[in-house]
Amino acid sequence: MSAVVIANWKMHGSGSALSAFANQWQALSDQPLPNVDVVLCPPGVYAQRAQQLLPQLALGAQDCAPEAEGAYTGDISAPMLADLGCSWVIVGHSERRQGHGETDALVAQKARAAANAGLTAVVCVGESLEQRQGGSQEQVVSAQLQGSLQGLAAGEFVVAYEPIWAIGTGHTATPEQANSMHEHIRQTLVQLLGSRGSDIALLYGGSVKPDNAGELFACPNIDGALVGGASLMADSFYAIAKAASESGRT
Numbered sequence: 623m624s625a626v627v628i629a630n631w632k633m634h635g636s637g638s639a640l641s642a643f644a645n646q647w648q649a650l651s652d653q654p655l656p657n658v659d660v661v662l663c664p665p666g667v668y669a670q671r672a673q674q675l676l677p678q679l680a681l682g683a684q685d686c687a688p689e690a691e692g693a694y695t696g697d698i699s700a701p702m703l704a705d706l707g708c709s710w711v712i713v714g715h716s717e718r719r720q721g722h723g724e725t726d727a728l729v730a731q732k733a734r735a736a737a738n739a740g741l742t743a744v745v746c747v748g749e750s751l752e753q754r755q756g757g758s759q760e761q762v763v764s765a766q767l768q769g770s771l772q773g774l775a776a777g778e779f780v781v782a783y784e785p786i787w788a789i790g791t792g793h794t795a796t797p798e799q800a801n802s803m804h805e806h807i808r809q810t811l812v813q814l815l816g817s818r819g820s821d822i823a824l825l826y827g828g829s830v831k832p833d834n835a836g837e838l839f840a841c842p843n844i845d846g847a848l849v850g851g852a853s854l855m856a857d858s859f860y861a862i863a864k865a866a867s868e869s870g871r872t
């Protein structure tokens with residue numbers, strides 16, 4: 623499977639920041655990066671402009687509604703995102719689980735809505751610092767997977783393991799910690815989905831930077847990254863995408 627590297631801009635950026643990013647990306651990427659899917663998830667209001675300025679990147683969204691349409695003020699549906707040209711959508715990011723009270727059941731509905739619209743869902747899971755310190759990280763992540771993947775089939779989603787204590791903190795999980803959790807996630811996916819669970823890309827997220835990306839991608843169970851802060855600058859996101867491209871996945 624190809625590597626996957628996804629930029630999550632969260633609620634950062636502006637029209638001019640997007641133009642500057644696009645100019646810098648063009649200057650860096652004179653040749654396409656082989657064996658890696660590079661995805662940009664800007665704030666939704668900039669999605670169309672991102673697609674015009676950066677047609678060489680796949681377009682993604684940071685969230686979608688669980689319903690396809692209706693009286694849901696402020697929500698954006700998965701079919702609308704597909705209509706806009708998105709092919710990926712992040713669901714269940716810890717900032718939405720924590721800040722918006724999203725449950726595994728809701729994440730599963732959103733992921734189902736995404737798949738129904740032909741989008742690949744990026745289903746995020748990850749434990750808190752307290753849970754890791756208490757040694758329950760594997761049970762926590764298994765339970766999140768079981769709840770958040772209800773009704774999904776292999777081929778409709780990828781998983782992003784994002785330990786909450788590593789997001790935006792500068793404290794990356796060590797390659798050993800990340801790889802070991804990815805191995806656990808792989809086993810859980812095989813239990814849930816049978817042998818097709820082996821084909822699902824597992825991304826790591828949490829303070830990925832150009833200087834740690836190579837060692838993370840060298841781990842056998844890490845197929846890519848979901849990148850927050852370091853994706854806001856074209857040079858650092860490009861360096862991460864290049865490391866993924868050179869990681870030997872095909």
Ligand code: PEP
Binds near residue numbers: 789827828829830852
């Ligand atoms: C994220 O937002 O999903 C993330 C991993 O952020 P950061 O890379 O800044 O830790």
